[in-house]
Amino acid sequence: xxxxxxxxxxxxxxxxxxxxxxxxxxxxxxxxxxxxxxxxxxxxxxxxxxxxxxxxxxxxxxxxxxxxxxxxxxxxxxxxxxxxxxxxxxxxxxxxxxxxxxxxxxxxxxxxxxxxxxxxxxxxxxxxxxxxxxxxxxxxxxxxxxxxxxxxxxxxxxxxxxxxxxxxxxxxxxxxxx
Amino acid sequence: xxxxxxxxxxxxxxxxxxxxxxxxxxxxxxxxxxxxxxxxxxxxxxxxxxxxxxxxxxxxxxxxxxxxxxxxxxxxxxxxxxxxxxxxxxxxxxxxxxxxxxxxxxxxxxxxxxxxxxxxxxxxxxxxxxxxxxxxxxxxxxxxxxxxxxxxxxxxxxxxxxxxxxxxxxxxxxxxxxxxxxxxxxxxxxxxxxxxxxxxxxxxxxxxxxxxxxxxxxxxxxxxxxxxxxxxxxxxxxxxxxxxxxxxxxxxxxxxxxxxxxxxxxxxxxxxxxxxxxxx
Numbered sequence: 001x002x003x004x005x006x007x008x009x010x011x012x013x014x015x016x017x018x019x020x021x022x023x024x025x026x027x028x029x030x031x032x033x034x035x036x037x038x039x040x041x042x043x044x045x046x047x048x049x050x051x052x053x054x055x056x057x058x059x060x061x062x063x064x065x066x067x068x069x070x071x072x073x074x075x076x077x078x079x080x081x082x083x084x085x086x087x088x089x090x091x092x093x094x095x096x097x098x099x100x101x102x103x104x105x106x107x108x109x110x111x112x113x114x115x116x117x118x119x120x121x122x123x124x125x126x127x128x129x130x131x132x133x134x135x136x137x138x139x140x141x142x143x144x145x146x147x148x149x150x151x152x153x154x155x156x157x158x159x160x161x162x163x164x165x166x167x168x169x170x171x172x173x174x175x176x177x178x
Numbered sequence: 179x180x181x182x183x184x185x186x187x188x189x190x191x192x193x194x195x196x197x198x199x200x201x202x203x204x205x206x207x208x209x210x211x212x213x214x215x216x217x218x219x220x221x222x223x224x225x226x227x228x229x230x231x232x233x234x235x236x237x238x239x240x241x242x243x244x245x246x247x248x249x250x251x252x253x254x255x256x257x258x259x260x261x262x263x264x265x266x267x268x269x270x271x272x273x274x275x276x277x278x279x280x281x282x283x284x285x286x287x288x289x290x291x292x293x294x295x296x297x298x299x300x301x302x303x304x305x306x307x308x309x310x311x312x313x314x315x316x317x318x319x320x321x322x323x324x325x326x327x328x329x330x331x332x333x334x335x336x337x338x339x340x341x342x343x344x345x346x347x348x349x350x351x352x353x354x355x356x357x358x359x360x361x362x363x364x365x366x367x368x369x370x371x372x373x374x375x376x377x378x379x380x381x382x383x384x385x386x387x388x389x390x391x392x393x394x395x396x397x398x399x400x401x402x403x404x405x406x407x408x409x410x411x412x413x414x415x416x417x418x419x420x421x422x423x424x425x426x427x428x429x430x431x432x433x434x435x436x437x438x439x440x441x442x443x444x445x446x447x448x449x450x451x452x453x454x455x456x457x458x
Contacts, residue, residue, distance in 0.1 A: 063246075064245050065241075074241060074283055080326045103326075124225055127229055128232070128243065128244045129243060173357065
């Protein structure tokens with residue numbers, strides 16, 4: 001079914017999502033991909049802070065193209081989520097409730113999703129121009145030297161994504177594989 | 179001897195990097211349209227419609243089709259009667275990539291050292307494949323390659339006894355392993371024969387071929403059709419969420435090989451199969 005939600009994504013809201021639901025997100029989400037995840041992991045290892053309040057937050061695995069003058073952001077579709085698997089359980093255990101990417105996740109991520117009542121959503125890969133239209137604000141908040149891989153705070157309006165792994169660990173891709 | 183100023187090459191590479199990222203070639207677009215018409219999954223059809231809408235927005239609002247604007251792969255086929263003037267050809271190609279990615283508002287996705295991983299900031303260096311041909315013209319193909327699908331590509335060193343069925347199974351298995359990670363619907367380039375590196379380069383070249391056509395070799399043309407059909411029976415579908423359209427097109431290139439081997443390169447690309455060619 002279609003669900004319209006506003007951030008923050010509390011565990012109570014996330015618990016209602018079921019595999020295959022279409023979610024339209026309005027509010028604030030954060031971007032981070034390979035290099036930013038590595039830095040966040042290093043920050044946690046030395047007892048430092050994350051660039052965002054991770055509690056009830058959604059991270060979008062995205063490295064956009066540069067915005068042209070007058071544009072909020074360039075092309076902005078999801079990258080493959082499995083490359084973030086190594087770093088994800090720690091962020092889920094700190095209270096992150098949502099991730100947006102594409103592709104399969106590891107057993108460890110499945111377990112951490114169930115443990116914390118989180119959800120994994122997929123946006124349509126290869127539709128970066130279309131998805132950029134749901135992003136109405138973008139600001140780099142950390143790791144600016146990483147260029148496209150910097151952490152951004154995005155303001156989104158009805159950003160579309162499909163529930164792939166729900167809080168019970170049901171996985172939409174696995175149901176298709178069968 | 180015909181003289182060609184490398185500045186001409188630089189300009190062509192720059193223009194092709196930009197063009198490839200904002201619009202797909204007619205054959206690639208036709209394959210997507212065809213898949214949309216034939217898709218029987220409701221969700222699958224809806225996703226294919228969004229990919230069509232995405233292409234429209236990319237062209238109209240000048241937003242790259244995909245945020246992964248790729249690593250620039252450049253094939254240069256130079257006639258042996260050509261003399262390049264005005265400096266280094268390799269440097270000219272990299273200047274073209276640098277300018278194209280900056281002026282075209284494309285993403286800089288290249289790190290200088292694969293382990294130290296510092297972004298070069300200008301999407302260089304390009305991956306350049308040079309070859310020498312007869313005559314006095316230069317054929318340039320620019321194919322910006324995204325890595326979601328590149329990461330799912332494979333080389334399989336099969337045994338001669340594995341034969342045609344072994345090749346088909348290897349390609350279908352690679353697609354199944356890629357599943358939703360490679361942004362289906364995909365295009366598949368296959369290189370059969372040669373050596374370890376030759377089959378991989380052929381697989382890349384196969385992706386730049388016309389996806390509406392088939393091989394001139396009857397047994398290879400038949401194989402292109404058969405593998406594509408087998409892939410589309412997996413049910414992976416658009417975005418890996420089920421449906422008929424798992425792959426939109428598949429091309430094969432072959433080359434003589436050793437009595438002991440049957441190398442197979444499988445290069446996977448998403449529907450954003452970008453390539454531009456120009457003859458100077």
